[in-house]
Amino acid sequence: MDKTYSLKMTNLLELKNEIQQLPPDEIQQLAQWIQEYLGDVLDDPIEAKQKQQEDQKLAEACALVDELELGWESEWQQVAITDSEASG
Secondary structure (H helix, E strand, C coil), rough: CHHHHHHHHHHHHHHHHHHHHCCCCHHHHHHHHHHHHHHHHHHHHHHHHHHHHHHHHHHHHHHHHCCCCCCHHHHHHCCCCHHHHHHH
Protein backbone atom coordinates (compact mmCIF):
# COMPACT_ATOMS: atom_id res chain seq x y z
CA MET A 1 0.00 0.00 0.00
CA ASP A 2 1.25 3.48 -0.86
CA LYS A 3 2.59 5.36 2.19
CA THR A 4 0.63 8.51 1.27
CA TYR A 5 -2.57 6.48 0.96
CA SER A 6 -1.91 4.88 4.37
CA LEU A 7 -1.46 8.31 5.95
CA LYS A 8 -4.67 9.56 4.39
CA MET A 9 -6.57 6.51 5.64
CA THR A 10 -5.10 7.01 9.13
CA ASN A 11 -6.18 10.65 9.05
CA LEU A 12 -9.68 9.66 7.98
CA LEU A 13 -9.96 7.12 10.79
CA GLU A 14 -8.79 9.73 13.30
CA LEU A 15 -11.31 12.20 11.91
CA LYS A 16 -14.05 9.58 12.17
CA ASN A 17 -13.21 9.05 15.84
CA GLU A 18 -13.29 12.80 16.49
CA ILE A 19 -16.62 13.18 14.72
CA GLN A 20 -18.14 10.40 16.78
CA GLN A 21 -17.36 12.45 19.90
CA LEU A 22 -19.44 15.41 18.68
CA PRO A 23 -23.02 16.02 19.81
CA PRO A 24 -25.62 14.65 17.37
CA ASP A 25 -26.75 18.09 16.17
CA GLU A 26 -23.16 19.04 15.28
CA ILE A 27 -22.69 15.74 13.47
CA GLN A 28 -25.83 16.46 11.46
CA GLN A 29 -24.63 19.98 10.57
CA LEU A 30 -21.24 18.62 9.57
CA ALA A 31 -22.85 15.89 7.46
CA GLN A 32 -25.00 18.46 5.65
CA TRP A 33 -21.98 20.68 4.99
CA ILE A 34 -19.95 17.72 3.67
CA GLN A 35 -22.82 16.65 1.42
CA GLU A 36 -23.18 20.15 -0.01
CA TYR A 37 -19.42 20.55 -0.47
CA LEU A 38 -18.86 17.13 -2.00
CA GLY A 39 -21.91 17.54 -4.20
CA ASP A 40 -20.35 20.65 -5.72
CA VAL A 41 -16.94 19.02 -6.05
CA LEU A 42 -18.37 15.94 -7.74
CA ASP A 43 -20.94 17.65 -9.96
CA ASP A 44 -18.48 19.93 -11.75
CA PRO A 45 -16.29 17.16 -13.22
CA ILE A 46 -19.34 15.05 -14.10
CA GLU A 47 -20.99 17.95 -15.94
CA ALA A 48 -17.71 18.77 -17.70
CA LYS A 49 -17.34 15.14 -18.83
CA GLN A 50 -20.93 15.06 -20.11
CA LYS A 51 -20.38 18.29 -22.06
CA GLN A 52 -17.16 16.89 -23.49
CA GLN A 53 -18.97 13.73 -24.60
CA GLU A 54 -21.78 15.75 -26.18
CA ASP A 55 -19.28 17.96 -28.00
CA GLN A 56 -17.44 14.85 -29.24
CA LYS A 57 -20.68 13.32 -30.55
CA LEU A 58 -21.54 16.55 -32.36
CA ALA A 59 -18.06 16.71 -33.89
CA GLU A 60 -18.37 13.09 -35.05
CA ALA A 61 -21.78 13.79 -36.58
CA CYS A 62 -20.41 16.84 -38.40
CA ALA A 63 -17.47 14.82 -39.71
CA LEU A 64 -19.86 12.12 -40.94
CA VAL A 65 -21.98 14.70 -42.75
CA ASP A 66 -18.83 16.02 -44.43
CA GLU A 67 -17.57 12.52 -45.24
CA LEU A 68 -20.87 11.53 -46.84
CA GLU A 69 -20.90 14.85 -48.70
CA LEU A 70 -24.38 15.60 -47.47
CA GLY A 71 -23.55 19.28 -47.37
CA TRP A 72 -24.61 21.85 -44.88
CA GLU A 73 -28.05 22.76 -46.02
CA SER A 74 -30.04 25.12 -43.86
CA GLU A 75 -31.77 22.27 -42.01
CA TRP A 76 -28.43 20.75 -40.96
CA GLN A 77 -27.11 24.12 -39.93
CA GLN A 78 -30.17 24.81 -37.81
CA VAL A 79 -29.93 21.39 -36.09
CA ALA A 80 -26.23 21.92 -35.34
CA ILE A 81 -26.85 25.41 -33.98
CA THR A 82 -29.85 24.30 -31.89
CA ASP A 83 -27.95 21.32 -30.44
CA SER A 84 -24.92 23.46 -29.68
CA GLU A 85 -27.02 26.12 -27.93
CA ALA A 86 -28.97 23.51 -25.97
CA SER A 87 -25.79 21.89 -24.63
CA GLY A 88 -24.52 25.25 -23.45
